[in-house]
Amino acid sequence: MLLFCLKRVSLGVLIVVLAVSTLYVMLLSAPGDPVSMMLGPRSTPEMVAALNARLGLDQPFFVQIWLFLKGALTGDLGQDIKTGRDVFTSIMEQLPHTLRLVCAALLIAAGLGIPLGCYSALHPNSWVDRLSGIISVSVIAMPSLILAIYGMILFSVQLRWLPAIGAGDKGDFLDQLHHLILPAVAVGIGWVGYLARLVRAAMLEVMAEDYILNARAYGLPERWVVYRYALRLAVAPTITVLGIGVGFMLGGAVFAEIIFARPGIGKMMFDGVVARNYPITMGVVLVSTILMVATVTLSDIINAMIDPRLRKAQE
Amino acid sequence: MNTQVITPITFKGRLRHHATAAIATLSIAAFAALSPISTAFADTLRMYTPSDPASLDPAFFGTTTDVYLMNNTMPRLQTMALGDEWKLVNDVAETVDLSDPANITFKLKEGLQWANGYGELTAEDVKYSFERHKDPELGSYIAGEFDALIEVELTGKYSGIIRLDSPSVPMWQLTIAWTGGVIVSKKEAMENGGKLPLPPKATLNAYTFAEFAPGERIVLKADPNWRGETPDFDEVVMIPVSDTNAAEIAFSAGELDFLPTTASTTEQLRKQWGDEATITQLPTIDFTWLGINAQHPNLTDPKLRRAIQLAIDFETLVDVTYEGMEVDRATGFAAPGVVGHREANLYGHDPEAARALIQEAGLEGQTVEIQVANYGLRSTQAQLIQAYLSAVGLNAEINAMDEATYWDLSAFPTTDRQITLKTWFGNPEVMYALSTFTEAGFDGWNWEGYASEEYDALMAQAYETPDPVERGAIYVKMQDMLEEAGTHSFVLNGPNTIVTRKGIVPGHWPDGRPVFHAFKKVE
Numbered sequence: 001m002l003l004f005c006l007k008r009v010s011l012g013v014l015i016v017v018l019a020v021s022t023l024y025v026m027l028l029s030a031p032g033d034p035v036s037m038m039l040g041p042r043s044t045p046e047m048v049a050a051l052n053a054r055l056g057l058d059q060p061f062f063v064q065i066w067l068f069l070k071g072a073l074t075g076d077l078g079q080d081i082k083t084g085r086d087v088f089t090s091i092m093e094q095l096p097h098t099l100r101l102v103c104a105a106l107l108i109a110a111g112l113g114i115p116l117g118c119y120s121a122l123h124p125n126s127w128v129d130r131l132s133g134i135i136s137v138s139v140i141a142m143p144s145l146i147l148a149i150y151g152m153i154l155f156s157v158q159l160r161w162l163p164a165i166g167a168g169d170k171g172d173f174l175d176q177l178h179h180l181i182l183p184a185v186a187v188g189i190g191w192v193g194y195l196a197r198l199v200r201a202a203m204l205e206v207m208a209e210d211y212i213l214n215a216r217a218y219g220l221p222e223r224w225v226v227y228r229y230a231l232r233l234a235v236a237p238t239i240t241v242l243g244i245g246v247g248f249m250l251g252g253a254v255f256a257e258i259i260f261a262r263p264g265i266g267k268m269m270f271d272g273v274v275a276r277n278y279p280i281t282m283g284v285v286l287v288s289t290i291l292m293v294a295t296v297t298l299s300d301i302i303n304a305m306i307d308p309r310l311r312k313a314q315e
Numbered sequence: 316m317n318t319q320v321i322t323p324i325t326f327k328g329r330l331r332h333h334a335t336a337a338i339a340t341l342s343i344a345a346f347a348a349l350s351p352i353s354t355a356f357a358d359t360l361r362m363y364t365p366s367d368p369a370s371l372d373p374a375f376f377g378t379t380t381d382v383y384l385m386n387n388t389m390p391r392l393q394t395m396a397l398g399d400e401w402k403l404v405n406d407v408a409e410t411v412d413l414s415d416p417a418n419i420t421f422k423l424k425e426g427l428q429w430a431n432g433y434g435e436l437t438a439e440d441v442k443y444s445f446e447r448h449k450d451p452e453l454g455s456y457i458a459g460e461f462d463a464l465i466e467v468e469l470t471g472k473y474s475g476i477i478r479l480d481s482p483s484v485p486m487w488q489l490t491i492a493w494t495g496g497v498i499v500s501k502k503e504a505m506e507n508g509g510k511l512p513l514p515p516k517a518t519l520n521a522y523t524f525a526e527f528a529p530g531e532r533i534v535l536k537a538d539p540n541w542r543g544e545t546p547d548f549d550e551v552v553m554i555p556v557s558d559t560n561a562a563e564i565a566f567s568a569g570e571l572d573f574l575p576t577t578a579s580t581t582e583q584l585r586k587q588w589g590d591e592a593t594i595t596q597l598p599t600i601d602f603t604w605l606g607i608n609a610q611h612p613n614l615t616d617p618k619l620r621r622a623i624q625l626a627i628d629f630e631t632l633v634d635v636t637y638e639g640m641e642v643d644r645a646t647g648f649a650a651p652g653v654v655g656h657r658e659a660n661l662y663g664h665d666p667e668a669a670r671a672l673i674q675e676a677g678l679e680g681q682t683v684e685i686q687v688a689n690y691g692l693r694s695t696q697a698q699l700i701q702a703y704l705s706a707v708g709l710n711a712e713i714n715a716m717d718e719a720t721y722w723d724l725s726a727f728p729t730t731d732r733q734i735t736l737k738t739w740f741g742n743p744e745v746m747y748a749l750s751t752f753t754e755a756g757f758d759g760w761n762w763e764g765y766a767s768e769e770y771d772a773l774m775a776q777a778y779e780t781p782d783p784v785e786r787g788a789i790y791v792k793m794q795d796m797l798e799e800a801g802t803h804s805f806v807l808n809g810p811n812t813i814v815t816r817k818g819i820v821p822g823h824w825p826d827g828r829p830v831f832h833a834f835k836k837v838e
């Protein structure tokens with residue numbers, strides 16, 4: 001198991017370095033100069049050159065990438081081009097908000113999707129199964145952006161049940177939870193449908209296995225048969241999908257943070273790309289990539305713990 | 316195999332079912348009870364702002380939020396008056412003598428205290444605030460605006476003379492009485508290595524900073540040492556919202572009280588909010604113009620440039636893209652009420668004359684490129700311009716770019732630019748724009764490739780003309796020259812729309828920039 005974990009972690013580190021380097025090259029290759037934007041029409045070529053030198057933007061791109069990666073090892077992600085603030089500090093201020101949003105979305109997705117999928121599998125072709133199938137496909141197909149905006153209009157404007165923007169008052173857990181509902185639903189609702197269909201299919205397959213029939217024949221309680229034997233195997237592909245889903249939810253967090261005016265690294269990255277604020281963009285890319293890789297690696301490890309066959313195959 | 320499971324109905328099962336339903340109902344009721352409440356008559360003014368502040372140090376400011384915050388927390392010698400007219404009034408200055416534009420004498424009001432124990436405002440702070448922009452170590456983004464400054468000579472604890480190496484009337488309007496002229500506390504700046512921290516503690520205006528949570532909000536509290544009338548609102552909360560539509564929804568949800576928004580949605584907002592809000596359309600001093608690069612190989616022929624000017628019906632362009640609003644075509648960089656305002660453009664819409672010029676020049680089918688940033692109404696306007704140019708025999712292509720790429724055109728040689736549609740933030744002193752169009756700017760911000768010795772001479776003359784009527788006449792001539800050269804066609808000055816919740820009367824500059832201490836609650 002230890003060897004399996006070490007292999008996974010090493011691969012993860014390599015993926016992070018490659019992904020970050022590739023994205024840095026793409027960012028530097030894109031047209032747009034942050035210095036000209038910052039200085040505006042009253043700047044002179046001398047001022048532009050001086051600011052470029054101060055920000056290190058006059059270095060060749062491979063030097064910039066090397067300096068960035070070297071600094072990243074010590075937690076130094078540079079300084080925000082616009083504000084001069086330390087990028088690492090800025091990201092650490094915003095990251096908890098994004099993590100909260102993604103975790104809440106994940107909870108909604110898994111908390112609704114898995115039970116729904118189980119219920120549908122245990123009651124195939126019932127009206128609940130059919131209805132959940134229709135709803136699942138609908139929420140998968142509907143763009144989250146539309147759901148977010150219409151959710152705001154219905155719950156914030158018309159009903160005044162939920163706030164439209166912001167993250168809530170600091171230190172007020174209930175207020176922050178209140179502000180989290182709509183964005184988390186917007187980000188996670190599509191995955192409810194997806195997970196429900198996935199779990200349903202996996203459960204149906206597993207419930208048809210001979211050992212399930214055997215377990216029932218032994219007189220084991222139905223709850224044990226479903227949750228201890230069938231769901232344990234059926235949920236394995238779900239965990240893998242959830243690991244990948246975190247990456248998509250991080251992407252979904254970008255639009256949710258913009259639409260709902262929530263703080264977070266998604267909005268930071270969007271603003272950074274638009275303003276060609278390279279240190280901010282790369283800092284967020286690094287953190288997001290690490291999160292994504294860590295989540296996928298973790299899901300692989302959990303799967304290996306649940307299913308020993310996977311771990312033996314890898315070792 | 317049939318895997319359908321029949322679950323027996325048990326007491327436990329019924330209990331679980333009812334408990335789940337009860338919890339769900341209570342949860343919904345609880346969240347409904349936590350609904351946001353409109354605070355139109357509370358002590359907090361909530362407004363949206365497009366982004367977090369970048370810097371409140373006048374040497375490094377860059378965003379609209381920076382400008383809003385500096386206007387409401389930091390002092391200047393003079394500032395803009397509230398209301399509809401662009402005129403300067405004393406802020407922390409007791410007197411200002413502009414009669415000699417090369418030697419501006421000022422005297423400060425006595426006893427004004429910086430917030431948070433940073434002492435009294437003195438002329439030393441003024442000296443430090445202006446002279447620091449000339450320090451190359453600081454790297455001030457607006458260093459160029461202080462080129463004419465020699466020094467600020469102190470004549471007393473509260474008085475001094477701003478000495479310039481040559482008369483510069485626009486420097487007063489453009490810099491010292493505008494954002495660049497914000498006075499900082501020397502003590503606080505020195506504590507922070509010569510720069511103001513974000514947010515600064517030493518403020519000297521109606522409001523000071525109570526909280527700054529990046530990405531979340533900026534909270535201002537009324538400064539008890541404020542020298543003016545006590546503000547109606549003790550607290551101002553500014554929420555950064557990147558998307559204007561989201562801000563409008565938040566206003567509808569009762570979470571915002573004041574909303575500067577895009578002018579194009581004004582009519583729609585009036586229908587949507589009706590009696591709940593006061594929607595005011597205001598002119599701005601921002602300017603939008605069509606630039607035609609005389610240095611580009613496709614556009615060197617003056618007949619072609621004139622034809623382009625004549626081909627486009629700018630009045631209809633403005634009417635169509637600002638439907639339902641009372642908006643007129645601009646006549647120059649200087650908006651109505653600003654020194655240098657022109658009464659009329661030199662050239663109007665004349666497609667027949669445009670076709671004739673193109674044929675005379677032998678340029679039928681000439682390809683030209685319209686370069687725009689693809690935000691707001693730009694793409695729509697570009698398509699209309701394309702249609703007008705096609706109608707007179709030109710092959711017009713549109714190159715819509717994202718904003719950063721678009722403004723990056725200034726970093727490329729002049730021959731990369733053709734026909735551009737630009738908006739710059741305005742200033743009551745139109746020299747801000749006019750000074751761009753010199754040969755030195757060809758590979759910079761002079762995208763129109765315009766240069767003229769006569770124009771340069773007029774610019775030098777304007778710098779030394781304190782009388783606004785005389786200076787205005789010079790500016791009119793300069794704008795005439797730009798249009799006559801076929802490099803500039805003026806499109807629009809503003810407009811701006813501000814929305815306030817019923818029960819609140821906003822205080823603002825003529826273009827809608829909010830002045831929080833002037834916001835009033837009304838029954």
